[in-house]
Amino acid sequence: MEKIIDAQDLTIGMYVKLRQEWIQGTGLSKEFFITDPGQLRQIRNLSLRFGKVYIDTDKKWTPSPIETISHLDDGHNDMAPQQPVPVATRHRLVSNLQQAAADPSMTPMAKAAAVYQSARDLMQALFASPTAEFIKDSKNAIGSLVDMVLEDDDTATALLKVTSHDFYTYTHSVNVGALSICLAKKLFQHETGHDMQELGAGFFLHDLGKIRVPLAILNKPGRLDEYEMKRMRIHPYQSFKILQETSQLSEECRVIAMQHHERDDGTGYPLRLRGEQIHVYGRICCIADVYDALTAKRSYKEAMSPYQALSIMRNEMLHHFHKEIFHNFVLLFSK
């Protein structure tokens, strides 16, 4: 419900709708959740000129997850210390991906294969050493891949066909990143206000927190016990935390990491969010993540074909997803 209130009564977390004269030259969006004191001050200053403010009381901001979930992190980390990747190697990996993504001479299939391989090499090294500098460099390289997906439909389609189905975390990250950015392109093609570069990086880095989950748990073929499950289910928060600690990505794109295992019916983790509480970016990543898990080969299961995976998602798991986003995801495979 829309309400008009005095700007002095605004608080962080309210959803404001600003008229055109409010936003000209201010850098503010037309409507948004107030998330920091600077925005609050800016709106209050503007209200001195333009008067009262519209808010939408139906829109509820989910508080920054770090406050609501940090109690789950027991600080336990039994991973081996990581060796930093030499600067020259880092630069070579980044440059390989950038060059492959910008190469005009290859056929779509050859280019997709080269981009995929370079992205996989980059993510493998990044997972071995996720320093702030490396995350930043990777974000720039992923930006080139995003540009290619946005500009070149044929190579974007080919990219969905060259994905590998082993189940290394870095392979999964590239698959989910590529699928998610193709889906985001389809969903947001007539919208503005999405930073696709930032978004692409969020999709590729959604599982970074798995570096804090022991491999014995990550790769365990059987059922996880209660402790192992707890360690596993905290990885979205750990991904979010790594991105926050290294000051990478906007808060909105860090939420991809935090929410990619939430489910529309409230059965996901770590916060058991439901429906509208889950950001659209988290919902996109969730669908790509499930699809890639189903089509991956594991030690205890064969890989499903794309048709089998999509059928199971539609017939048995649809309550986990936003239906319209899932419908658009299926259309990605119709070419």
Ligand SMILES: [Fe+2]
């Ligand atoms: Fe995950």
